[in-house]
Each structure stands twice: as structure tokens, then as C-alpha cells.
Amino acid sequence: MRMYDLISDTVTKPTPAMRKAMAQAEVGDDVYFEDPTVNRLEAMAAELLGKEKALFVTSGSMGNLIPLYLQAGRGSEVLAHSDSHIIQHEVGAVAAIAGTTPIGIPAPRGLLSAELIEPHIKPPIYYLAKSSLIEVENTIGGICYPLENLKGIRELADRHGMKVHMDGARLWNAVVATKVDAATLAAQADTVTFCLSKGLGAPVGSMLCGTKDFIANARAIRKMLGGGMRQAGILAAAGIHALEHHVTRLADDHAHARRIAETLHATGWAHVDVEDVETNILFFSVDSCSAQKIEEVFGSHGIRCSGEGTQVRMVTNLDLHEEDIEQVCAIIRSIDPKEFHR
Numbered sequence: 001m002r003m004y005d006l007i008s009d010t011v012t013k014p015t016p017a018m019r020k021a022m023a024q025a026e027v028g029d030d031v032y033f034e035d036p037t038v039n040r041l042e043a044m045a046a047e048l049l050g051k052e053k054a055l056f057v058t059s060g061s062m063g064n065l066i067p068l069y070l071q072a073g074r075g076s077e078v079l080a081h082s083d084s085h086i087i088q089h090e091v092g093a094v095a096a097i098a099g100t101t102p103i104g105i106p107a108p109r110g111l112l113s114a115e116l117i118e119p120h121i122k123p124p125i126y127y128l129a130k131s132s133l134i135e136v137e138n139t140i141g142g143i144c145y146p147l148e149n150l151k152g153i154r155e156l157a158d159r160h161g162m163k164v165h166m167d168g169a170r171l172w173n174a175v176v177a178t179k180v181d182a183a184t185l186a187a188q189a190d191t192v193t194f195c196l197s198k199g200l201g202a203p204v205g206s207m208l209c210g211t212k213d214f215i216a217n218a219r220a221i222r223k224m225l226g227g228g229m230r231q232a233g234i235l236a237a238a239g240i241h242a243l244e245h246h247v248t249r250l251a252d253d254h255a256h257a258r259r260i261a262e263t264l265h266a267t268g269w270a271h272v273d274v275e276d277v278e279t280n281i282l283f284f285s286v287d288s289c290s291a292q293k294i295e296e297v298f299g300s301h302g303i304r305c306s307g308e309g310t311q312v313r314m315v316t317n318l319d320l321h322e323e324d325i326e327q328v329c330a331i332i333r334s335i336d337p338k339e340f341h342r
């Protein structure tokens with residue numbers, strides 16, 4: 001039985017064209033700034049985001065950890081959505097390594113605003129932790145930040161002398177879905193991380209973007225964390241290929257996620273807010289059924305998805321084509337809802 005993998009957009013394999021670009025990459029020792037392909041990728045990322053410099057890092061987690069370390073640090077607080085990746089899914093590195101206290105702020109649909117954040121900013125009294133950094137995740141749960149929220153958060157941070165970091169693991173999904181260009185989104189944050197290894201389909205790596213001085217410091221912290229890579233041009237070539245060829249096609253992933261959500265909605269037994277499917281991620285539930293049981297039933301029909309509590313997540317990706325999505329929808333239509341309660 002074929003397994004349709006909707007567990008994440010991180011499961012994609014490099015395409016033949018990407019592998020060819022990787023095989024042909026010119027390389028050098030990047031710790032000595034001598035890898036021309038890494039240098040090219042970094043220049044490209046900085047230009048796309050309208051930032052002075054960029055740094056190729058091993059992962060989205062490292063791309064978030066470095067700004068937390070440098071822009072918040074010991075005795076400080078970082079304010080982020082309570083479901084944000086830095087708080088929930090990065091092994092507590094925010095506290096364990098960056099030494100900053102995470103303040104989780106709940107917000108509908110994951111979207112913070114200046115109004116929701118401001119009450120959590122501490123006054124500048126020496127015995128209180130310093131509110132140093134605001135972190136926003138765009139997209140969050142597949143939802144795109146409205147530009148007005150980001151502008152309000154930027155203005156709030158400036159008013160309080162705080163920095164803003166954007167975890168843009170799926171920034172390009174937001175760019176494609178909202179048609180707001182990457183530089184405009186990035187201008188609302190001091191530092192931005194975006195991943196090459198998610199919807200863009202590269203096997204490894206993320207880009208951390210910011211000022212020239214910030215990136216110089218970030219390079220040192222990357223080395224401290226063991227993230228100084230040598231002939232990394234092989235990986236950077238995949239990133240360049242992804243940025244050149246896999247951005248506009250994200251619209252297909254978004255349409256596919258919508259189609260699956262509509263199919264689930266039409267079954268009558270699955271609960272999904274179709275309007276909330278803005279990009280490549282959708283969530284659904286089934287009455288009185290745990291996410292684990294739903295995963296099990298879908299798995300037995302050849303659809304791999306993941307869940308927590310009662311919510312199951314599906315993520316469309318580069319390796320799932322039109323005909324695969326049709327197949328996934330046909331499987332969903334064929335599921336007997338009694339299976340969830342056996």
C-alpha cells in the first residue's frame with residue numbers, strides 16, 4: 001500500500017534537478033568564508049529579505065536560538081505566542097542555552113498584536129527580568145500574520161526599546177499566500193529566520209538574516225554551537241535551487257491543503273475550519289476521538305498525519321502532486337466513520 005505522507009513539509013526528498021545542482025556546486029571551507037556557493041546563498045537571502053547580511057545555519061532551531069541568545073540573553077524575557085515553536089518544540093533551548101525566560105502569550109489563531117503583548121512588558125525596574133525581545137512566528141499553524149499586526153508589534157518594540165525576531169520557518173508560504181513581499185514582512189523584524197528545508201524542499205538548512213554587526217556576532221555563536229560547516233556549498237546549492245524554483249509553486253501546496261480540508265468538511269464526520277487553511281497546513285478533529293486514534297485510522301488507509309490531543313495536522317508538500325491529492329481525497333471519502341470508535 002502506498003503511504004501518502006502528510007506529516008510535515010520536512011519529509012520531501014531533493015528533486016533530480018536539485019541533486020544535480022548539489023553535485024555541481026563549487027565548494028570551499030565556509031568557516032574561512034571560502035565556500036562560494038554558501039556566500040552566494042547568503043547574499044541572495046539578504047537581498048530577498050532587504051537585510052544587510054545573512055548566515056546559512058544548520059536548522060530553523062539554530063536560526064531561532066542565535067537571535068534569542070544575542071538579542072535577549074540572561075536575565076531577560078522573550079515574549080512569544082504560547083504555542084510558538086521556540087516555546088513548545090525546541091527542547092527548552094530558549095532557557096537552557098539562550099538563558100532567557102519565555103513568556104507565552106495566548107492569542108486567537110496564533111496571531112499576536114501590540115495590544116495583546118503590551119500588558120506583558122515589564123517596567124524597567126532592576127529586580128525584574130528585562131523584556132528584551134518579541135518573537136513572532138509567520139506562518140503559525142499555517143496562518144499568515146496580517147501586515148498591520150506586524151507593523152503594530154514593530155512600533156511597540158521600538159517604543160519599549162525591544163527587538164523583534166521573526167521565526168519565518170514558513171515565511172515563503174506567507175509571502176505567496178498574502179502577496180506581501182518578503183522584504184516588507186522582514187522589515188517589521190530586526191532578525192528573521194526562514195527555512196530552506198520545509199516547503200521549499202531543500203534537504204538541510206535555514207537562513208538567519210539581520211544587520212551586518214548582528215550576523216558577525218551570529219557567526220561566532222553558530223561556531224560555538226557547533227554549527228560551523230566546512231564544504232557546505234553542497235547544501236547551499238540546494239537552497240539556491242529551492243529559492244529559484246520552489247517559491248511560486250507553494251501556491252499548489254496551498255490549493256492542495258484547501259482541497260483536502262473541503263473534502264474532510266464534506267464528510268460530515270470531520271471538523272475543519274476551511275477558511276483557516278491559508279497555506280499548506282490544516283487541522284481537523286473527529287467527535288469524541290483522540291488524535292492518536294484518528295492518526296491510526298488514517299494510517300491504516302495509507303495517509304500519514306500527526307496530532308496532539310484531539311487535533312490532527314496535515315501538511316501538503318512538494319512531493320505530493322495533483323494526482324496524489326486526488327487519491328488522498330478519495331481515501332478520505334471512503335473512510336467509514338465507525339472506524340474511529342472501534
Ligand SMILES: Cc1ncc(COP(=O)(O)O)c(C=O)c1O
Nearest residue numbers: 059060061062085137167169195
Ligand atoms: C515554525 C517552526 N519554527 C522552527 C522550526 C525548527 O526548524 P528545524 O526543524 O529545522 O530545527 C520548525 C520546524 O518544524 C517550525 O515549524
